[in-house]
Amino acid sequence: MTQSVVVQVGQCGNQVGCRFWDLALREHAHVNKKGLYDEALGSFFRNVDSSKCDGEAHSVGGRIQHLKARAVLVDMEEGVVNEILQGPLREMFDSTQLLTDVSGSGNNWAVGHMTYGSAYREQIVDTLRKAAEHCDCLQCFFLIHSMGGGTGSGLGTKVLSLLEEEFPEVCRIVTSIYPSAEDDVVTSPYNSILAMRELTEHADCVLPVENQSLVDIVKKIKHMSHSGKPGTVIRRESAIISGQGGLVGAEKPFDAMNNIVANLLLNITSSARFEGSLNMDLNEIAMNLVPFPRLHYLVPSLTPLYTLADVSVPSRRLDQMFSDAFSKEHQLIRADPKHSLYLACALMVRGNVQVSDLRRNIERLKPSLPFVSWNQEGWKTGLCAVPPVGHSHSLLALANNTCVKSTFMELRERFSRLYRKKAHLHHYLHVEGMEQGHFSEALSSLSSLIEEYQQLDATKGRLVPDAPRLRIAR
The missing domain is CATH 1.10.287.600 (Helix hairpin bin)
Structure with a gap:
């Protein structure tokens, strides 16, 4: 059984990460009705006997004793982490998984990367090692951070370089939230460019997500829900509006946006967390989608969008889901892949979908998708049997496409x-x-x-x- 560790850095990284853990627990609870600690849970959670002060994993008859997320939470402002520790997910993290300060990085990459990176280097390495030691077979580190602020961009990329230094054989997949042109942090372009160099040099794969794309998707979903058309009402407990994601306090405007990124992570980790007829090993993403080490930026696309919102719309044809995955409206960055070049592409499907459905849709779409001449068959596919809660299927496409430029x-x-x-x-x-x-x-x-x-x-x-x-x- 392989395990992965999620490293959350900065305010945005911790808010998105918290949303991921909340939704992941929902998925496992929906499938694991008997409350058994199994391989699916073990991939991202460890089973702890809370009566044992040493915190070692312990299980009685395969029953869940106390789940701890395989996570490391880092922030140089303690506000968001404190909110998490006061919220419904507080029991999932302990002091050995947390690293905080009080003053923040002042929206300055240099403060995060150099000042805090130097001051906290040993503590960061120690915290990462402890998380790794709880794994029998560590497969991947998932780093979540934003590019615009000081801690996310600066300390986030410092953590990335430390991961490469300390665990060179372990895959590093980074989810990076890019600021919009109207970002209220005036220095965000500096922070983003300085962080980009580190991502290019030290990550195995980067999943770029633009804030503006998230805003556009949330607007589209809410427009659907308020359109008055029959069957387009967002259910009360849907992911898009439940909002708080393990935090305390009132719902915030960006909670829905964080949910979308969390759903991206749920999909990319689904084959590691659940069984499937064509499971995709996380290491295979970099192996199959990155022909040149520096060109490892993968454009994510989620479909159907109403899966994210739990909007009750009439069931659409499966083929439409595949078509949508290659339209710019469903991408998490604002770019047009069909007018650019594909180096490779992965399709990660969840739910009741057959291999024959996958092959048929790939053959149908191939003529309209410009692939490089030397990788015309550059497709990687994964089928996970467990769909998102309340839905029959979903699809995440990861495209190594020149449109990111x-x-x-x-x-x-x-x-x-x-x-x-x-x-x-x-x-x-x-x-x-x-x-x-x-x-x-x-x-x-x-x-x-x-x-x-x-x-x-x-x-x-x-x-x-x-x-x-x-x-x-x-």
């Missing part, structure tokens, strides 16, 4: 507008260890990444003798 180019432009004026630069250069060269190196790294995607687009993926070679070494 538009997101990166927009980010680079926002960075350049600030950097040309040297606006707010002094806040970073006052941090010990931070130099102006870090900015130029980060910008160069991103420009090189964009150029590699553009080169593939220009040649349609063909190997052209005079074209500069893609960088395949780290």
Whole structure:
């Protein structure tokens, strides 16, 4: 049995992570009616006898004693973590899994990465090791963080580099929340570009999620629910409006957005948590979808959208679900994959879907999807038997597609507008260890990444003798 550890860094990372644990528990409770500690639960939870002070895993007759999430929670402001510890999920985390401070990173990548990264290095490594020691066969680290703030971007990417250093053989899959152009953190372009270099160098796979895409999806779902059409009422206890996700206090505007990201994580981990006729090993994602180490940004797409909202609409044809997965309206970043080049694609299906359904839809869609010439059969598929609670099926598509370059180019432009004026630069250069060269190196790294995607687009993926070679070494 393999296990994975979820590492949540910063306010956003911890809020999304908390939502993931809440929804994951719902899924397991729906399937595991007898309350037995089985392999499915063991993949992301450990079974602890709460009467034992040493906290070691213990089980009596296979019954659940006390579940602890295989998680590490890091934040340099203690507010969100304290909310979690006062909420309904408080028993799932103990002090050995938490690392907090009180002052925060001031929306400054350098403070998170260098100041806190240095001060807390040993404690971070110790906390990660303890989480790893509770695993019999550690398969993957899932890191959740945002790119716009100081702790998520700075300390989040510091944690990522420590994961590579301490556990080089363990896969590192990162879910990164990218700020919108109207982000209220004025320094978010700096933080994002500085973090991008670390993601490119140290992650095995990155799942980029744009805040604006989440806003658009939530608006669309709520519009559906208020349209007045028969059968489009959101059920009272649906994931999209239950909101609090293990936190205390009133529902916040971004709770619904966090639910969408949590559903992305539920889908990508479903084959590790449940049985299926065609289960996809998490290590296979990087192995099959990343032909060049730096080009490991995978565009996520979820369908049907009403699964996220539990909107009661008439059942749509299965084929429509596959078609939707390749439309820009269902992607978690704003880009058009059909006018860009596919390097590879994974389809992770949950529920009552047959292998023949998968094959038929791949053959149907292939003519309209431009794949690189040397990987025309670059499809990876997974079938998990357990669907999301209350639904018959769902689909997560992960596309290694050159369309991500538009997101990166927009980010680079926002960075350049600030950097040309040297606006707010002094806040970073006052941090010990931070130099102006870090900015130029980060910008160069991103420009090189964009150029590699553009080169593939220009040649349609063909190997052209005079074209500069893609960088395949780290």
